[in-house]
Amino acid sequence: MDWIILWWLLAALIVISGLAGVVVPALPGVPIIFAGLVLAAWSTDFEPVGWGTIGVLGALTVLSVMIDFLSAAFGAKRQGASPRAFWGATLGAIV
Numbered sequence: 001m002d003w004i005i006l007w008w009l010l011a012a013l014i015v016i017s018g019l020a021g022v023v024v025p026a027l028p029g030v031p032i033i034f035a036g037l038v039l040a041a042w043s044t045d046f047e048p049v050g051w052g053t054i055g056v057l058g059a060l061t062v063l064s065v066m067i068d069f070l071s072a073a074f075g076a077k078r079q080g081a082s083p084r085a086f087w088g089a090t091l092g093a094i095v
Contacts, residue, residue: 007043011036030068034061069093 014036021027034057041049073090081089 011040
């Protein structure tokens with residue numbers, strides 16, 4: 001069997017697990033999807049997509065993760081969490 005087919009199957013499985021992670025709270029869905037897309041691009045030596053596309057996707061991934069953390073932290077603060085609980089939840093989410 002050709003190695004490229006195996007890499008594409010692995011990338012597809014990673015992206016599918018990332019899509020499940022978008023719904024399941026314990027899995028970081030967006031970074032897993034990004035990892036699968038990078039693997040798919042790497043397996044073809046970045047011919048269909050260049051480094052610019054990967055950079056934009058990486059920036060969107062970081063932005064998505066930051067928005068996720070900040071929305072949870074500010075949501076807790078809006079519901080009356082103390083400053084100590086706010087920072088504890090933020091640190092716990094990062095760790």
